[in-house]
Amino acid sequence: MAVPQPGLIQPPADALAQRVLLLEQQLDVLDAAFAGGEPPAIEAASEALHQALMEAARVAGQPGQGPLTPELRERLGRARARAASQLAPVHRAALTFERTLQVLLPREQADTYGGLASGPGAQAIKAYR
16 A cells, blocks of 8 residues: 555545554564664654554544444554553663663662651641641
8 A cells, every 4th residue: 555645635444544554664663673772763763653643543533434444443453562562662671771870870868758857848748647
């Protein structure tokens, strides 16, 4: 299928099928970017995927868009599962980054719960005792 051209009128189901194809292609690009490990490529692929998702949502919400065909429903389900599986490495990387920052930049002693007793929040905490 060809990527939709601006200004061309397409039947709603065909337009949505093309947007789903674009989503699938952008997920492939994001997979490749993750495999390459280059942050700029990952960010660019993520942004392109976001744009493809927004466009698919716009087309799906147009008047005259009937119910999804079983094929489109299945393809969207697979795309959703792929997107969810791509979140896992992102969350792991963010957690690793946060742990590294905690080792490199330990928090100061005043940044604990004990510091609340002398701070402006002390009155609020005492109200619940």
